Amino acid sequence: MKQNVKVIFDRRNKAEKTGxxxxxxxxxxxxxxxxxxxxxxADKDSWEVVAQSKSIQAKVKHYEQIIKxxxxxxxxxxxxxxxxxxxxxxxxxxxxxxxxxxxxDQHQNFVEWCRERLEQENLAKNSVKDINVALNFVxxxxxxxxxxxxxxxxxxxxxxxxxxxxxxxxxxxxGYHKKVGKYCRLLWRLEMISSNPYDxxxxxxxxxxxxxxxxxxxxxxxxxLKYKGHxxxxxxxxxxxxxxxxxxxxxxxxDFDTMTEQREDYTYIxxxxxKTGSNYFTPILPPAMEVLKKYDYKLPVRSNQKINDYLHIxxxxxxxxxxxxxxxxxxxFATMMLSYGFTLEEVKKMLGHKDIKTxxxxxxxxxxxxxxxxxxxxxxxx
Numbered sequence: 001m002k003q004n005v006k007v008i009f010d011r012r013n014k015a016e017k018t019g020x021x022x023x024x025x026x027x028x029x030x031x032x033x034x035x036x037x038x039x040x041x042a043d044k045d046s047w048e049v050v051a052q053s054k055s056i057q058a059k060v061k062h063y064e065q066i067i068k069x070x071x072x073x074x075x076x077x078x079x080x081x082x083x084x085x086x087x088x089x090x091x092x093x094x095x096x097x098x099x100x101x102x103x104x105d106q107h108q109n110f111v112e113w114c115r116e117r118l119e120q121e122n123l124a125k126n127s128v129k130d131i132n133v134a135l136n137f138v139x140x141x142x143x144x145x146x147x148x149x150x151x152x153x154x155x156x157x158x159x160x161x162x163x164x165x166x167x168x169x170x171x172x173x174x175g176y177h178k179k180v181g182k183y184c185r186l187l188w189r190l191e192m193i194s195s196n197p198y199d200x201x202x203x204x205x206x207x208x209x210x211x212x213x214x215x216x217x218x219x220x221x222x223x224x225l226k227y228k229g230h231x232x233x234x235x236x237x238x239x240x241x242x243x244x245x246x247x248x249x250x251x252x253x254x255d256f257d258t259m260t261e262q263r264e265d266y267t268y269i270x271x272x273x274x275k276t277g278s279n280y281f282t283p284i285l286p287p288a289m290e291v292l293k294k295y296d297y298k299l300p301v302r303s304n305q306k307i308n309d310y311l312h313i314x315x316x317x318x319x320x321x322x323x324x325x326x327x328x329x330x331x332x333f334a335t336m337m338l339s340y341g342f343t344l345e346e347v348k349k350m351l352g353h354k355d356i357k358t359x360x361x362x363x364x365x366x367x368x369x370x371x372x373x374x375x376x377x378x379x380x381x382x
Contacts, residue, residue, distance in 0.1 A: 004028050005063045007051040029077040069156035104192040106148040111139050114183045126275045134179040155197045170206025212322040213332035233300050234310035236291045241329030243288035245350050248304045248326040249274040256297040273352040280352025
């Protein structure tokens with residue numbers, strides 16, 4: 001793989017005569033388009049130390065990001081286009097002179113503005129948490145510090161920065177861009193910046209990892225495991241979610257005395273989702289009711305992460321070839337309800353989804369569900 005930006009020493013072979021050679025950055029755009037930027041002089045024994053300094057390495061990384069942005073945007077690899085990006089960045093960096101657009105200071109801190117706006121939005125706790133995660137990444141990258149930094153090249157550089165650890169999926173990264181792009185779009189609509197950079201670039205959306213719910217047989221095997229202490233409580237909480245459909249955040253605030261009502265054979269939970277505020281109405285199935293009785297109707301809820309850690313141990317004990325997390329409990333409930341013949345609309349109400357498309361994602365029909373439906377509905381087929 002060709003290195004587009006690198007530090008070179010003594011290109012003109014003067015070190016032997018004078019004792020010092022020139023340190024330069026070579027910017028290679030194409031066979032015909034290349035540029036050398038002088039960084040000063042050093043002797044042959046010390047130039048590598050100079051080349052590895054933070055300031056020079058930061059400049060090399062910055063130039064690499066510009067070239068990557070040019071490639072992503074499909075720009076011609078010319079010195080003119082490269083220098084235009086440099087000029088644009090230099091103008092953005094001049095903080096000693098106030099730059100205004102429609103009376104708005106373009107050196108305002110972008111993340112601070114987003115957080116102030118976030119406080120006014122009255123969003124659900126989990127939504128606020130997700131947005132803050134994206135804003136933390138923006139802050140850590142150092143690429144979108146001010147309104148003036150909201151350029152296409154910098155947004156592309158931010159995308160490249162997000163991909164550096166190589167452990168984030170396209171779906172996850174697209175989610176971060178969606179949250180950051182929301183505030184860029186708002187700034188543009190309020191005429192506080194000259195353009196929305198996200199209008200000029202698209203990133204791969206990817207797809208969420210398909211979740212594998214537990215089958216009813218696997219749930220029964222889990223219920224029959226003998227545990228004590230933390231593992232016992234983690235298993236019980238998972239069973240409660242798998243037999244009510246509650247998400248972890250909704251289980252955290254569940255109160256038996258104020259959120260349930262008895263109707264004939266079943267007790268039902270009537271509540272509002274923490275995440276979306278939408279209403280849900282779901283039965284407490286017998287295994288979940290047994291959990292409630294065991295803890296005198298007050299669930300011993302711990303953090304989501306801690307429970308998931310213990311669930312991975314249980315997953316190993318059951319020899320399951322699929323991950324088990326709190327959210328898999330909710331997914332398992334949806335699939336199980338479909339397998340017993342409940343409609344998507346009914347499951348949608350139990351889960352508290354606003355859009356039935358979400359229910360379809362949570363509850364993809366398995367082959368066993370199709371088989372049962374065929375047996376039930378095609379009995380009279382001739």
